[in-house]
Amino acid sequence: MERVKCIIAYDGTNFSGYQVQPNKRTVQSEIEGALKKMHKGYEVKIVASGRTDAKVHALGQVIHFDSTFTISPDRWKQALNALFPDDIQVKSVEIADSGFHARYDVSAKEYRYKLLTSHEGNVFERNYSYHYPYPLDLDAMRKAADYLVGTHDFSSFCASRTGVKDKVRTITHIQIEKQTDELIFSFLGNGFLYNMVRILVGTLLDVGRGAIPPFEVKNILASRDRTLAGKTAPGQGLYLWKVFYGD
Amino acid sequence: MERVKCIIAYDGTNFSGYQVQPNKRTVQSEIEGALKKMHKGYEVKIVASGRTDAKVHALGQVIHFDSTFTISPDRWKQALNALFPDDIQVKSVEIADSGFHARYDVSAKEYRYKLLTSHEGNVFERNYSYHYPYPLDLDAMRKAADYLVGTHDFSSFCASRTGVKDKVRTITHIQIEKQTDELIFSFLGNGFLYNMVRILVGTLLDVGRGAIPPFEVKNILASRDRTLAGKTAPGQGLYLWKVFYGD
Structure with missing residues (x-):
C-alpha cells in the first residue's frame, strides 16, 4: 500500500x-x-x-x-x-509517508475571499465572487481585522450547526487588498470553524459600511454570540487557497 | 410602439x-x-x-x-x-429610432478569442478560454494575419453548412496580443461568416505551430476550399466583443 x-x-x-x-x-x-x-x-x-x-x-x-x-x-x-x-x-x-494524514497533520490554512466592487455586476464573475457595489471604509475594516488576529474563542463567528466543542483558533494574518474592481481578503490561521471565514467577511463588510465600529469587533468576539456578528457571506466568493503541513 | x-x-x-x-x-x-x-x-x-x-x-x-x-x-x-x-x-x-435594426444596420463587429497558453489547464478558465499549451511563433502568426486583413472571399474560412451566398467580407484589423498566460486575438470587420472567427483562429494556430507557412494563408484564401484551412477552434474561447452602427 x-x-x-x-x-x-x-x-x-x-x-x-x-x-x-x-x-x-x-x-x-x-x-x-x-x-x-x-x-x-x-x-x-x-x-x-x-x-x-x-x-x-x-x-x-x-x-x-x-x-x-x-x-x-x-x-x-x-x-x-x-x-x-x-x-x-x-x-x-x-x-x-504512510503516517501522513491530510486532516490531522494540517498546521495552517489560507483562505481567500473575492468581492466584486464595481457598480455593475458581471455575468462572468457571478460564480466566482460576491458582488458588493457599496462604498467601504478600508481603514476601518483593517482596524477591525487587527482585533481578530490572534488566539480567540471564535464562537461568535461559527455557524450554530456544528459539532465542534473547542472553538478556540488562532488567526495569524488577515490581509485586505484592493484591486481595480475587486477586494481580496486573505485569512491565514491554524484552523477555521464551520462558516468562520464567511462570517468574518460578513462582519468586516458591516464594519466597512459603517454599521459596526471597528472596536465593536472585540466585544463581538468576547460575547461568543453568533447573532452579534455579521451575515455569512455567500459561498461563491470563497477559495480554499493553500493548506500547510509541518512547520 | x-x-x-x-x-x-x-x-x-x-x-x-x-x-x-x-x-x-x-x-x-x-x-x-x-x-x-x-x-x-x-x-x-x-x-x-x-x-x-x-x-x-x-x-x-x-x-x-x-x-x-x-x-x-x-x-x-x-x-x-x-x-x-x-x-x-x-x-x-x-x-x-423606429427605423433602427440590430442586424441590418451593423457597420462592423469586433470578436475576441482567448487562448490559455500555460502548461497546465485551469479549472476556472475551462469555460472561458481554449487551453493551448504549445509553443507558438507569434511573428509568423502576425504575418499570416496580414494576408487576411482586407476584402476577400472568405469561403475557405466558412463552415460548409451555411445558406449565405456572398462570402466576400472585409477584415479591417487583426491583433494578436500576448499576456502572461494568455493570447488574445481581436478581429474587427464589417461582417463574419458562420464559424469564420473560429476557423481563422484555428488556421493561425496552425501557422503558429509551424504546420502552415504564413504566406500559404494567401493561397488558402484564393482556393476557396474549406478543407485547406485549419480546424474550427472551440466555442468557449470566443467573445462577441462589440457591435458598431453608423460610421
Whole structure:
C-alpha cells in the first residue's frame, strides 16, 4: 500500500460541497468514483484537509488515499486528471509517508475571499465572487481585522450547526487588498470553524459600511454570540487557497 | 410602439447558442420568455446583431424589440435585469429610432478569442478560454494575419453548412496580443461568416505551430476550399466583443 497525497483545485459552482451526500454531486463522491473505476471496482476512501461548502472553490485542497498501485507521481497525476471531471484538477501528486494524514497533520490554512466592487455586476464573475457595489471604509475594516488576529474563542463567528466543542483558533494574518474592481481578503490561521471565514467577511463588510465600529469587533468576539456578528457571506466568493503541513 | 435597443452580455456556458431551438436553452428564448412575462403573455420577438454558437460568450451583443410600454432606459434596464436569468445581463438600454435594426444596420463587429497558453489547464478558465499549451511563433502568426486583413472571399474560412451566398467580407484589423498566460486575438470587420472567427483562429494556430507557412494563408484564401484551412477552434474561447452602427 502506498499513501498518495494530492493537491487539487476545483470549481465549486456545480458541486453540493466537498463531502459525500446522498443523490448530490460532491467533490468527494466524484473523486472516489474515479478512484473506484481505476481500482477496478475496489472502493478507495479519500481524506481531505477539511470540507468546503456548496459553491466554494479550492485552489490548494489536499487529499490523501491509500492504493495498492505503484505508480510514479507524474503518472498518478496524468491518470487522475484523465479520470476526474473537468471541474476537478490535480495540481500535484506526492507519495507520502504512510503516517501522513491530510486532516490531522494540517498546521495552517489560507483562505481567500473575492468581492466584486464595481457598480455593475458581471455575468462572468457571478460564480466566482460576491458582488458588493457599496462604498467601504478600508481603514476601518483593517482596524477591525487587527482585533481578530490572534488566539480567540471564535464562537461568535461559527455557524450554530456544528459539532465542534473547542472553538478556540488562532488567526495569524488577515490581509485586505484592493484591486481595480475587486477586494481580496486573505485569512491565514491554524484552523477555521464551520462558516468562520464567511462570517468574518460578513462582519468586516458591516464594519466597512459603517454599521459596526471597528472596536465593536472585540466585544463581538468576547460575547461568543453568533447573532452579534455579521451575515455569512455567500459561498461563491470563497477559495480554499493553500493548506500547510509541518512547520 | 417604441423600439428598444439593448447592449447585452452573456456567459455562453449553459446556452445552446443564441437562436431559439426546440427544447434547448438559448439566449433568445430566455430573453423572449422574460419579455413575454413582462408583457403579460404577449409575445415580443427580438432581433440580434447576429447569432452566436453554443458556449460562445458576448460582452456587447446588441438586440432590439418593439414594446407598447413607455419606460425610461434606466427603468428598462432595471426591469430586464430583474427578469433575466443570471447568465444574461443588460449593460445599457436606449430608445432607438423606429427605423433602427440590430442586424441590418451593423457597420462592423469586433470578436475576441482567448487562448490559455500555460502548461497546465485551469479549472476556472475551462469555460472561458481554449487551453493551448504549445509553443507558438507569434511573428509568423502576425504575418499570416496580414494576408487576411482586407476584402476577400472568405469561403475557405466558412463552415460548409451555411445558406449565405456572398462570402466576400472585409477584415479591417487583426491583433494578436500576448499576456502572461494568455493570447488574445481581436478581429474587427464589417461582417463574419458562420464559424469564420473560429476557423481563422484555428488556421493561425496552425501557422503558429509551424504546420502552415504564413504566406500559404494567401493561397488558402484564393482556393476557396474549406478543407485547406485549419480546424474550427472551440466555442468557449470566443467573445462577441462589440457591435458598431453608423460610421
